[in-house]
Amino acid sequence: MTEHQFSSDALSDWMRGQGPDSDVVISSRVRLARNLNHQPFPLLATTTQSNEVLEQLLAVSDSGTLDAHGHFNTILLKDLSELDKRVLVEKHLISPNLANDSRAGAVILSDNEAVSIMINEEDHLRIQCLYPGFQIMESWKLASAIDDSYEDAIEFAFDENKGYLTTCPTNVGTGLRASVMMHLPALVLTSQINRILSAVTQVGLAVRGLYGEGSEALGNLFQISNQITLGQSEQEIIDNLYSVAKQIIEHEKAARRKLMNESFRRVEDRVKRSYGILAHAAIMDSKEAAQRLSDVRLGADLGILSNVPPNVLNELLIMTQPGFLQHRYNEKLSVDDRDYKRAELIREQLNKQGESGGASL
Structure with missing residues (x-):
């Protein structure tokens, strides 16, 4: 993988796969937060201390410790443009926090971008593993194995009573955040979503939008994750999320x-109307694009639109984000220009799909 392959393809290789229940679950993610012993948390560290942490953690990956889990490439955030960092955020490969404060930050990416290891984010080390569809157990197994590889080489900040010590108290304990990204258009259309999400919060889970905490649930995409990291084992956290997510899928x-x-007729009209607008609109803001793409994906999953691959819709959702749009056209775009280019890009992709024997009404 070249250094900037992440910005040349909207879809990471792992997203091209089809996991279980992928008509509802877009992806499964596990993230582990860890800090080095005898080093101040990143928020309190000096530049010298942050660089020491960076060197120590990069030495682990450079030693071949991670080779058992695939081939990895290290990217120093200071070497990237603001636009490249924004693309990494839009692809969920780094957090906005790391993109905004990257003086001694780095990300270690696997070739298929399923594993993203962030250095000097809110914590010294954040291990993230992503799988397509409903594969939260598989994500956890891989994250745990990578965590073990690091722990064999370095000493983490750990307390016998509290567990792993983290910058934010809400991550203390296991340091584990597990989540599933779910496409729930039918629950929204049947006015059941508020009842379902209210029940989810009652069992210790959180509901967020496409880009995590504080983000809006655009395109009927909801991120369901654990809130509790202390007082439960990793397996209990994973099992609880799995059980609840399974019920939401049903x-x-x-x-x-x-x-x-x-x-049926109303749903068919909604789906085909959205497809028609996407295929012909001259201007499209990101919120409308997300909603129309959600409608079309629902139509594809229900068989209303024939031969519309979900990957095309997943790709468009990322390609039409502000950072990726500007990177694609290699220029800084105003809001109005982005809306125009977004519509143009969607038309091009849908027409290309149609020419190759894709979408038909």
Whole structure:
């Protein structure tokens, strides 16, 4: 992988796969937060101390410790443009926090971008593993194995009573954040989503938007994750998320069957109307694009639109984000220019799909 392959392809290689229940679950993610013993947390560290942490952690990866888990490439954030960093955020490969304060930051990416290891983010080390579809158990196994590889080489800040010590108290304990990104259009259309999400929060899980805490649930995409990291084992956290997510999947599929049985013509009209607008609009803001793409993806999953690969829609969702748009056209774009280019790009991609025997109404 070249240093900037992440910015040349909207879809990471891992996103091209089809995991279980991928019609509802876009991706499964596990993230582990760790800090080095005898080093101040990043928020309190001097530049010299941050560089020491960087050197120590890069020495681990350079030693071949991670080779058992794939081939990895190290990217220093100071060597990237602001636009490149924004693309990494839009692809969920680094956090906005790391992009905004990257004086001694780095990211270690696997070739398929399924593993992203952030250095000097809110914590010294954040190990993130992503799988397509509903594979939260598999994500956890890989993250745990990588964590073990690091722990064999360095000493983490750990307390016998509190567990792993982290910058934010909400991560103390296991340091584990597990999440599933779910596409729930039928629950929204049948007005069940608020009841479902309210029940989710009652069992210790959090609901966020596409880009995590504080972000809006654009395109009917909801990120369901654990809130509790202390007082439960890693396996208990994973099992709880798995159980709840499984129930949400069943509710979404039942809602889709209800729509097809009771409101087929309205759903068909909504799907085809959104496809028509995407295929012909001259201007499209990001919020409308996300909603229209959600409608089209629902139509593809329900068989209303034939031969529309979900990957095309996943790719468009990322390609139409502000950073990726500007990187693609190699220029800084105003909001109005982005809306125009976004519509142009969507038209091009859908037309290309149609010419190759793709989408048909």
